[in-house]
Amino acid sequence: MSEEEKSLNFIEHIIEDDLSSGFPKDKLRFRFPPEPNGYLHIGHASSICLNFGLGLRYNSPVNLRFDDTNPAKEEQEYVDAIKRDVDWLGFSWDAEVYASDYFQQLYDWAVELIKNGKAYVDSQSAEVIATQKGTPTQDGENSPFRDRTVEENLALFSEMKEGKYKEGEHVLRAKIDMTSSNMLMRDPLMYRILHKPHHRTNTDWCIYPMYDWTHGESDYLEQVSHSFCTLEFAMHRELYDWFLDQVTVDTKVRPKQREFARRNFSHTVVSKRKLLQLVEEEVVTGWDDPRMPTISGLRRKGYTANAIRNFANTIGIAKRENVVDVSLLEFSIREDLNKIAPRVMAVLNPVKLVITNYPDGEEEWLDAENNPGDDNAGYRKVPFSKELYIEKEDFKEEANKKFFRLKLGGEVRLKNGYIIKAESCTKDAEGNIIEIQCTYDPKSKSGSGTEESLRKVKGTLHWVSIKHAIASEVRLYDRLFNDETPDQHKDKDFMEFVNPESLKVITGFVEPSLKTAKVEDIFQFQRIGYFNIDKDSTAEKLVFNKTVGLRDTWAKLQQK
C-alpha cells in the first residue's frame, strides 16, 4: 500500500483541521460500528478501511463496536462472522465493545433526562404518534402525554423496565420540538418495549434504546473522537448533538459525527435486508455464496484481503452519489493475483487432439514455469503424451489471419511443449468436431534451445494430457443481476433482475500437479482466468471457483 504521497480525502481534511486547531493527536479514536444483523459486504469494506485506515495513519485505537440494540434482528452468528471478516481483512481492533454494554448507563441517563424535563413517557400507539409527527412541510403536534409530571414519568419508565407492560403500550420520548423542520427532532423515541431475548443480555432487559439515543452516547462513553457514518444519517446529526448536550462534560472528548456517501456498486445490491432476502429465498446458497457481494462471498470466490483493501483505497471516500463499476474491483483482484497465483494448465471445454507422429504409449514430463513474472516461483513438471485435450474454441477448420490459434494446415505452439501442425479433423453425424489430428516437430521442444524450438509461431495453446488430467468440477460465476442498478428502479423490485444464469457448473480437466491442492489455494488457469479451490472439494473430487477471468482482448476483437 502506498501510504506516502496520497492526497487526503475530506474526512482526513477534517481530522487535520481539528489537529491544527489544537485537538490533541493522542485523543484521536475511531470505531467501526456494525449491527450484527447480517454479514459484512463490500460496502462495509470501505467503512472498515476508512476507520481502521485512520487508526493506522494516526496510530490511534479503533474499536469494533456492535450496535446491538434490536434483539429482533440480531444474532451471535453475525457477531462471529463480522469479527472473522474484519480480522481476515487484516485489521485489528483495540476493544471489542457492544452497545448493550451500556444499557444500564443509558438507562440511568434517561432517568436524568426525565428528571430534567427532557424526556417523557408516551402511551399512544405507534400509528397515532406517527400521525402527530406531521410531515416535512407540516408541523407536528404535541402528544397529550407530553406534559406528564416528572414523578409520573419516572414511575412509568421504571415499570416499563420491570416488564409490567406489553410491547407498544408505552415508549420513552425525548422532549424537543414537534415543529422542527428536521423530522427527527420531533420528540424522537428513546426506548421501546421489546419482550425479546437479546443475544448477549438475554432477558435482563425488556426495554431497548433506539439507535439515536445509543450511538452518540456510546461514542462518548468510548471517547471516540470522530464518528463516521453514511450520508443517510446526516439528518441525525442534530439529534446526535442534542443527546450529547444532555450528558457531556467539558473535560471529556465530545465526539463529532461526520457523514460520507455509501458506495454503490454496479450489477449488485448492498443492503443487508436485500442480501438476507437472497439468502432466505435461496437465490444463493448462503451469505458466503461466491456470487454474493459479501466479504465472505468474495473470500470464498478467491478474492484476497489485499485486493479488497486496495480497491477500497482506490475508490476513496467522498460525499457525492456514486456507482462504482465492477471493473475496478476486477482490476484490483487481477492485479494482486497476477503477482501471486501459480500458473497451471486446465481445459474447460475440451476437444481431443491426437499427435499422429508421437509414439504410442510414450509420455514425457515437461518443465513448466510457475510464474513468468516471478523469478523465484520455479518450475513444475507437466505430463505430455500422444492424446491431449485443448479448448474447442482454440481450433477452427479455417479462419482468417486474425485468428492466432490452430487451424487446418496451421501451426501453433503447445505451451511448454512442441510446435504442432493441424492436418485433419473428424466430425460426428451432426458435424461437430470430435477429434483433431496433427503432427508435431520433435525438435521444437520448449526450452531445448534448438533452432526449431526458437521458431516463432503466432499462437500458443494450453492443453492437458488426457491420460493424466484430473476431471474436476468447475463453478463459473456470472453477475447476480442483469441490471446495472437493480435496486434503483422505482417501479420494479430488484428480485426481477436476478440473473438466472449466474452459476454454471461444468467439468474441467486440470493438470495432475493440482492433485495436492488445498482449499482456498488459488491458481491461474493459463489463458483463462483465476480459480481457487472451494471448500466443497473432497479427496475424490476437486471443486474450483472461478474468481475472475483474465483480460480478454480477443473476445473484444471478436465482438467487432
Place this chain on the structure above:
RNA sequence: UGGUCCAUGGUGUAAUUGGUAACACACCGGUUUUUGGUACCGACAUUCAAGGUUCGAGUCCUUGUGGACCAACCA
C-alpha cells in the same frame, strides 16, 4: 409546498485552500511476449448552467437546473 446535503472526463477520486485540471480503472491505438495475460508507450474532460467578485475561479457570491436524503416502537 419545508429542511439538509451534493454536482469535476464513460467510472471512482484529486487539485498546494483563489494561481491555470492530476491519479487509477474503462475505452481506443501501438510496442514487447512460448498466456490474445503481464509489462511498457500514446490518445482521451476546461470542472451542471447563467451571471458576479478578482490580475486570475473547479475552488468565493447570486440565481437557476439536476440528483440524494428526511415523516420505522430499524440501524
